[in-house]
Amino acid sequence: MTExxxxxxxxxxxxxxxxxxxxxxxxxxRGHIDEEFTNFGQHYRYQYIPEHEFWIDREAEHDxxxxxxxxxxxxxxxxAKGMPYEKALPEADRIERRERRRAGDMIQITHNGQKLxxxxxxxxxxxxxxxxxxxxxxxxxxxxxxxxxxxxxxGGHDHVYEFVPENEVWIDDAIEExxxxxxxxxxxxxxxxxxxxxxxxxxxxxxxxxxxxxxxHSDELHDALVAEGWS
Numbered sequence: 001m002t003e004x005x006x007x008x009x010x011x012x013x014x015x016x017x018x019x020x021x022x023x024x025x026x027x028x029x030r031g032h033i034d035e036e037f038t039n040f041g042q043h044y045r046y047q048y049i050p051e052h053e054f055w056i057d058r059e060a061e062h063d064x065x066x067x068x069x070x071x072x073x074x075x076x077x078x079x080a081k082g083m084p085y086e087k088a089l090p091e092a093d094r095i096e097r098r099e100r101r102r103a104g105d106m107i108q109i110t111h112n113g114q115k116l117x118x119x120x121x122x123x124x125x126x127x128x129x130x131x132x133x134x135x136x137x138x139x140x141x142x143x144x145x146x147x148x149x150x151x152x153x154x155g156g157h158d159h160v161y162e163f164v165p166e167n168e169v170w171i172d173d174a175i176e177e178x179x180x181x182x183x184x185x186x187x188x189x190x191x192x193x194x195x196x197x198x199x200x201x202x203x204x205x206x207x208x209x210x211x212x213x214x215x216x217h218s219d220e221l222h223d224a225l226v227a228e229g230w231s
Contacts, residue, residue: 008033010058013065018052019076021069026057027179031215035208038153039174040068044079059174062142067103071096093150105146117147119163124173127184132229134158134167136184141172155187159194181221186211188228 008025015021029037033048039059043051054072056065075092079085100106109117122143127136144152148163155171158164169187171180186207193203214221 008055013056014069016069016073019054020052021054021056021065023058023065024055027176029055029057030179030182031212035212035215039064040072042072042076042079044076045085057174058176060176061173062140064142064145064174067096067099070099089151097150100146100150103146105143109143109147117163119148119165119168122147122170127171128230130229131231134169136169136171138173138180139170141174144170144172155183157187157191159191160200181225182211182215184230185214185221185224185228188225188230192228 008028009022010025011023013021013023026037026039034046037046038057040054040056041049042054043049046055049055054069054076056068059065071092074095075085075088078088078091109121122139124138124140127138129135141152149161152161153172154175155169156164157169158166161170164170169184169191171183171187175183189210190200190203190207193206194200210224214224
């Protein structure tokens with residue numbers, strides 16, 4: 001008999017009325033339930049999440065869970081009333097963005113509004129410079145979300161995001177070390193296909209399939225990375 005999948009709960013963070021807010025193992029979710037699960041979620045966006053629960057991924061760096069909770073409260077309330085996700089998301093982003101400004105993230109990176117934000121200022125450390133000329137950086141994901149794109153998740157590159165400097169791939173430092181190789185594979189594969197003229201949607205879909213495959217066949221990850229220029 002196949003062993004049932006475990007639920008990914010790590011710790012209950014708080015309760016808001018009937019809502020239970022859980023810290024969860026996002027790596028497990030992406031490997032066994034939904035490869036597209038991001039930093040957080042609620043039932044009306046992800047049907048596998050129980051109705052009265054919010055799930056927030058464990059972060060390797062920078063505690064953002066209160067910011068995510070404020071987002072989820074709006075998204076959950078609007079979608080429970082029948083609003084589609086595409087319309088609820090901008091409203092939830094607006095509230096989350098307000099809270100990020102209150103936290104002072106924008107002031108920090110723009111030096112109190114004296115300069116425009118620069119993508120290089122979110123660099124945490126250079127992971128590797130590849131032979132084909134582009135660099136892979138671990139970046140401060142919280143600052144990227146606060147200053148450039150509130151929906152930035154896991155990683156990105158210069159062929160998707162205009163704020164990523166040319167010839168760079170970014171990996172969110174919120175992603176734990178054990179999971180970064182899979183995200184890296186996704187971003188390298190996606191970028192390489194887009195350089196060849198593929199649309200983002202096509203490249204992303206194929207990269208997601210490859211990432212999911214390697215999450216279940218980790219012995220193939222290194223070879224898959226090498227095939228994308230990692231050496």
